[in-house]
Amino acid sequence: MFVVPVNPIHQFKGCDLLSLNVFLAVAAHASFREAGKELGITASAVSHSIKVLEQRLSVRLLNRTTRSVSLTDAGERLAATLRPALSSVADALQEIDSLGGIPSGTVRINSSEGAIRLVLQPVLARFLREHPQVHLDIVCDGKLSDIVAHGFDAGIRLAEAVPQDMVSIRVGAPVRFAAVASPGYFAARGRPAVPQDLHGHDCIRFRFDSGAIYRWEFERHGNAETVNVNGPLTLTDQPLMVDAAIDGIGIAFVPDHLAANALSDGRLERVLEAWCPAYPGLCLYYPGHRHVSSALRALIAMLREALQNDPQHESA
Incomplete structure (x- = not known):
């Protein structure tokens, strides 16, 4: 023993x-x-x-x-x-560090690649320039890892996926998905009028890092529908799904900001728009029982400022 x-x-x-x-x-x-x-x-x-x-x-x-x-x-x-x-020791050291007034130290963040590009990338250069004593250790992970078990200070994911025992701070505008395909695809195959019509179409599926296939989620007037679509192509990268849709392979279901340019210039067209409401956006989250370091507080402040300046931001 x-x-x-x-x-x-x-x-x-x-x-x-x-x-x-x-x-x-x-x-x-x-x-x-x-x-x-x-x-x-x-x-x-x-x-x-x-x-x-x-x-x-x-x-x-x-x-x-x-x-x-x-x-x-x-x-x-x-x-x-x-x-x-050791968590208490780390918290004590972070608290002493924060008394100095200058953000410093390492902040480890777990996030999906899409969230990194959408939320973190726009502020990275400015943040590191203004806080030269801070080191950001960002791990790209689409598996929704347990940030406490894996030693992260914070994570970023959609609001609906944040564990209930975490402190959650909104850092992204509302997210709306779009079902899109090329004009040529719709001319040849027709347009789905309701989500269940997708069973008769070629769809470009998305696979999570966990291996699970995403089931397309729709909602209209409080009625939710989930469709397990089929098609000739499955990808793990959403920008590639947009490219595949532009090439006429099928219908993709992606965050609409990824398809915005192709929609504006006519390479893609929407369907089922009334079935695609906006959902709460990305949140940064961290354990409520831990002391928040000065470095993480500084990052949160900059992300909040960026959200306020985002033209897509809607006040809660």
């Missing part, structure tokens, strides 16, 4: 916070390689750090095979104790 030493300071003499953070990263990812990517060190350095930690504790923390890494019972108990403890 794993027993915490009576004198932990003596036991951990020479063991800095890095080795404990390495252990928690391995516990979160179940992988030396992925833990190393998160921390910016090699997989061999991760392995060495874990080995030294286990020697100091005189207990095995991880079960290792050629294909997997998992926590032992002792590892599970240590991870459960360390997570809140």
